[in-house]
Amino acid sequence: MKLNNFQVNLEGIISLLSSHLYSSPKVYVRELVQNSVDAITARMKLEPGLNPSIRIQVVPGDRPSLVFEDNGIGLSMDEVQEFLSSIGSSSKRENGRSSDDFIGQFGIGLLAAFMVTDEIVMITRSAKGGPAIEWRGCADGTYTVKILGGEYEPGTRVYIHAKEEVVEFCSPGRVQELLTYYCELIPMPILFASDEANGKVINRIHASFLEKTYFTPENESEMAEYGKEMVGGDFLAAIPLSTRNGKTTGVAYIRGHAASLSGKAAHKVYMKRMLLSEENSDILPDWAFFVKAVVNTSELRPTASREALYQDETLSRVRAQMGRCIRDYLVELHRTNPDLLNLVIGTHRVSMKMMAKDDTDFFRIIIRYLRFPGTFGEMTIPEYRECSEEILHIYDEDVYKKVRSIAQSYRIAIINSRYDSDRELLEKLGEIYEGIKVREVGVDYIMQDMEALSPEEYASIEPQMEVITEELARFRCTPEIRKFEPEEMPCLFYLDELMSLERRASQLGNQLSPLWGKLMKGVAGNSGSATLCLNYENALVRMIVELTDPETLRHAVRLIYVQALLLGNYQLGSNELNLLTEGLTGLLSQGSGQSNIKYPEI
Numbered sequence: 146m147k148l149n150n151f152q153v154n155l156e157g158i159i160s161l162l163s164s165h166l167y168s169s170p171k172v173y174v175r176e177l178v179q180n181s182v183d184a185i186t187a188r189m190k191l192e193p194g195l196n197p198s199i200r201i202q203v204v205p206g207d208r209p210s211l212v213f214e215d216n217g218i219g220l221s222m223d224e225v226q227e228f229l230s231s232i233g234s235s236s237k238r239e240n241g242r243s244s245d246d247f248i249g250q251f252g253i254g255l256l257a258a259f260m261v262t263d264e265i266v267m268i269t270r271s272a273k274g275g276p277a278i279e280w281r282g283c284a285d286g287t288y289t290v291k292i293l294g295g296e297y298e299p300g301t302r303v304y305i306h307a308k309e310e311v312v313e314f315c316s317p318g319r320v321q322e323l324l325t326y327y328c329e330l331i332p333m334p335i336l337f338a339s340d341e342a343n344g345k346v347i348n349r350i351h352a353s354f355l356e357k358t359y360f361t362p363e364n365e366s367e368m369a370e371y372g373k374e375m376v377g378g379d380f381l382a383a384i385p386l387s388t389r390n391g392k393t394t395g396v397a398y399i400r401g402h403a404a405s406l407s408g409k410a411a412h413k414v415y416m417k418r419m420l421l422s423e424e425n426s427d428i429l430p431d432w433a434f435f436v437k438a439v440v441n442t443s444e445l446r447p448t449a450s451r452e453a454l455y456q457d458e459t460l461s462r463v464r465a466q467m468g469r470c471i472r473d474y475l476v477e478l479h480r481t482n483p484d485l486l487n488l489v490i491g492t493h494r495v496s497m498k499m500m501a502k503d504d505t506d507f508f509r510i511i512i513r514y515l516r517f518p519g520t521f522g523e524m525t526i527p528e529y530r531e532c533s534e535e536i537l538h539i540y541d542e543d544v545y546k547k548v549r550s551i552a553q554s555y556r557i558a559i560i561n562s563r564y565d566s567d568r569e570l571l572e573k574l575g576e577i578y579e580g581i582k583v584r585e586v587g588v589d590y591i592m593q594d595m596e597a598l599s600p601e602e603y604a605s606i607e608p609q610m611e612v613i614t615e616e617l618a619r620f621r622c623t624p625e626i627r628k629f630e631p632e633e634m635p636c637l638f639y640l641d642e643l644m645s646l647e648r649r650a651s652q653l654g655n656q657l658s659p660l661w662g663k664l665m666k667g668v669a670g671n672s673g674s675a676t677l678c679l680n681y682e683n684a685l686v687r688m689i690v691e692l693t694d695p696e697t698l699r700h701a702v703r704l705i706y707v708q709a710l711l712l713g714n715y716q717l718g719s720n721e722l723n724l725l726t727e728g729l730t731g732l733l734s735q736g737s738g739q740s741n742i743k744y745p746e747i
Contacts, residue, residue: 167257167450170314174323175451176257177213177303179419182331184217184301188272191218197333198300200344201324203317208307211315216300221271225278225290255303259284261314262305272299321347330355330418330441355415355441356394360385372398375413376437381489384474386440388466395440397433397471403492404434412438414454416447427454430468432500435493440467472500472507479510490514495565502566508573517567519560520552526574526581532558536575536583537590540568547637547713548591554630555594559586588639588676595627598681606690609698613679613690616702622675626690632682638709644673677709 178199185197197216204210220228258265263284270277277297282288307315314323317339328335330352338344354360354368360383372380380398387394410426410433418441428440445463446455454460475497478486490497490511498515501508516523521532529536538560539545545561552559562568562585575583603610606626613624621644629637679686689705692698710717 167260168452170260170311171319171323172450172452173257173261173314174320175327175419176254178324178328178331178335179451180254180303181213181215181217181301182333182417182419184215184219185333186217188216188218188299191272198336199333200336200338201320202338202344203315203320205317205339208309208312209315209317210304210306211320213303214300216298218273219271219299219301220269220278221273221275222278222290222292224271225269225280255282258303258305261307261311263308264306266304267301268293268297268304269301270297270299324348327420329420330415332418354385354396355439368396371439372396375439376400380437381492382474382478382485384436384471386438386467386470388444388463390444392444393440393442393463393467395438395467397429397436397438397467399436399489399493401492403494404496410434412440414445415439415441416445416451417441417443421447421454422452425454427456427460428464428467429471430464432496432503433468433471435489435496436471438467472504476507476510483514486511487514491516498566498570502569502573505573505577508570509577512570512574515570517560517562517571518564519558520549521558524558529558529560530581532556534582536560536571536581537586538562538568538571538583539586541587543714544587544639547639548588550631550634551591551629551637555591557591557594588637588678592625592627592637592678595629595678597627602681609690609692612695612698613702616699617677617706620675620706621673622677622706625676625678626681626686627678628681629678630682632680632684635680635683635686636705636709636712637678637680638675638706638713639678640675641673644675647673677706679705 178201181199185195185199189195189197195216198214200212200214202212202214204212255265255267265280265282267280267282268277269280277293277295279291279293280288281290305315313319321337321339324335324337324347328348331348332351334346335348336344337347349367351364352367352371354364354371360368368383372383376398379401381401382399384397384399385394386397409424410429410431411424412426412428413423414421414425414428429436429438442463445460446457447453448455475486475489478489494516497511501511501515513525513527516525517529517538519529519538524532526536537558539548540562542561542563545559545563548559549561560567560571562571568585571583574581603626610624610626617624679690681687681690686705689698689701692701707717
C-alpha cells in the first residue's frame with residue numbers, strides 16, 4: 146500500500162488565518178517579533194553573554210517595505226527544509242514538547258506575514274555554523290531555497306512588501322504603534338527605524354516590578370507610573386501577584402473609583418513578556434473586578450491565535466492563587482493600615498461583600514468595616530449593635546418600604562438585606578459569632594410595638610369595626626386598628642406568603658394567553674390572606690371609624706383599601722379598579738341622595 150502525503154493549499158491556509166484564527170492582520174508584527182525573540186532566547190542558551198538585537202525597519206512608500214532583523218540562532222539548510230516547508234512545524238519544539246523558554250508553539254508564525262504580503266524573503270545563517278540561506282516563499286504555495294555566498298552574521302532577516310489592500314497595517318506610524326502595543330515589556334531592546342538610521346528603542350525592557358512578590362524603591366516608581374497609565378488615573382493601592390511556583394507574576398491595581406458590576410473585567414496578560422490580551426477576564430476571580438491587573442506568565446497555554454488563554458486546570462489554579470494574593474493583601478491591611486482598608490471597602494463595597502460571602506477568614510476581618518443600608522442610612526455592624534441587641538433585617542423590598550418610616554419613628558434599626566449579598570452575610574454573621582443574634586423580620590415584628598386602643602376607645606368604634614371587618618372579608622383581608630407613628634401614615638397593608646404569590650401569579654397570568662393565564666391563577670389558589678392595620682392617630686382613619694352610616698362607611702373602607710394597595714406599590718387589577726370606581730361613586734351618590742346603585746361583584 147502506497148503512503149501518500151496531504152497536499153496543503155497554502156492560499157486556503159492563509160485565508161483561514163485571516164478570517165478565522167487571527168482577529169486582524171496586525172498580528173503579523175507580533176508573530177514576526179516572537180520569532181526573533183525566540184531565536185535570540187535559543188542562541189543565548191549557547192552564548193549566555195550575547196547582546197540581543199532586534200531591529201525593525203520600514204521603508205515608506207505607496208506600498209511600504211519592512212525588514213525584521215535579529216541576531217538569534219538562525220537556521221541551517223536542514224532546519225530550513227524541515228521547518229519552512231511543512232505547515233505547522235516549529236523549531237521551538239524539543240523532543241516533541243514545547244519549551245517554556247519560547248513564546249511561539251504552533252509553527253505558523255511566519256505564515257502570518259502572508260496576511261500583509263504576497264512574498265516573504267528570509268535570509269538566515271545558523272549560529273552553529275554553515276552558510277547563509279535564502280528562503281523565498283509565495284502566497285500561492287511555492288517556495289525556493291538557495292545557499293548564499295559572502296559573509297553573513299548569524300541571525301535572520303525577513304523582508305516583506307505590503308499588499309495594496311493592507312497598506313494601513315504597514316505604514317511607519319502603524320508599525321511603531323503595533324510594536325509598542327505588543328512588545329512594550331519584551332526584556333530585550335527592540336529598535337524601530339523608518340529610514341537608514343539606527344532607530345530608537347520602543348519598549349520598556351525592564352518592568353522588573355512584574356516579576357517581584359514585593360516592591361522595592363528601585364521598581365516602585367516604575368510600577369506606579371505604569372499603573373496610572375493602565376488604570377487611567379490614580380489607584381488606591383498596588384498588590385504584587387505571584388503563583389507559588391513563580392511562573393505567573395504581576396500587579397493588581399485597586400481602582401480609585403467604584404467599578405461597574407455590569408462591566409467586564411479587562412486585565413492585561415503577557416505571555417513571556419509578549420502581550421497576549423489587554424481584555425482578559427479569566428486570569429482573576431470574578432469578585433476581583435475592583436482591580437485592574439497586569440500579569441506575565443510562562444505556564445499558561447495560549448490558544449492557537451495567541452489572543453486568549455486555554456481553559457484548563459492550570460488556569461483554574463493560577464486564578465485561585467492570584468485571588469489569594471489579593472485577599473491576603475487586604476487581610477494584612479487590617480493589621481497595618483486600617484484607614485486604607487476602610488477606604489478600599491468604602492469604594493468597592495460590592496466586591497468586598499462578594500469576597501467575604503465565600504471566604505470565612507476574610508469575612509472575620511472585613512465584616513466590621515462593611516456598611517449595610519437600613520432605616521437610619523448605612524451603618525456598620527458595630528453601629529447596628531449599639532442600636533439593638535439583635536441585628537434585624539428584612540429581605541422583601543416591598544415589606545421594607547412599608548415599615549421603614551414606622552421603624553424610623555420607633556427608633557428601630559432594620560437592615561434592608563435585599564441587595565449585594567447582604568442576607569447571606571448577615572446569616573453568616575449569626576452562624577460564626579454565637580454572641581450576635583441575627584433575625585429576619587416582617588411586618589408583624591413592627592406591629593408588636595404599636596400601641597393598642599384602650600378598651601374604652603375600642604368600645605366607641607366597635608360597631609364600625611364590625612362593618613369594616615365584614616367589608617374587608619370580601620377581599621380575604623382582616624382589619625387591625627392600632628396607634629402608631631408617623632401619624633401621617635393612614636394604614637399598613639401586608640400579605641401573607643400565599644396571597645403574595647397569588648397576586649404575582651395573577652398579574653403574570655393577565656399578561657399571558659388565556660390558557661396560561663388560567664393555569665397560573667390556578668397554581669396560586671386563593672388560600673392566602675391580608676391584613677390592613679389602620680392608624681388610629683391618623684385624621685382620615687379617625688373620620689372613617691367614626692362614621693355612623695354603614696353604607697357610607699363601606700364606601701370609605703373600599704377607598705382606603707385601594708389606597709393601601711397603592712401605598713404598598715401593588716399593581717391594581719381590574720376588580721380593584723372597579724372597587725375604586727365603586728367607592729367614589731358610592732360616596733358621591735350619598736351626597737346626591739342616590740342610594741340604589743348596583744355594583745359589580747368582585
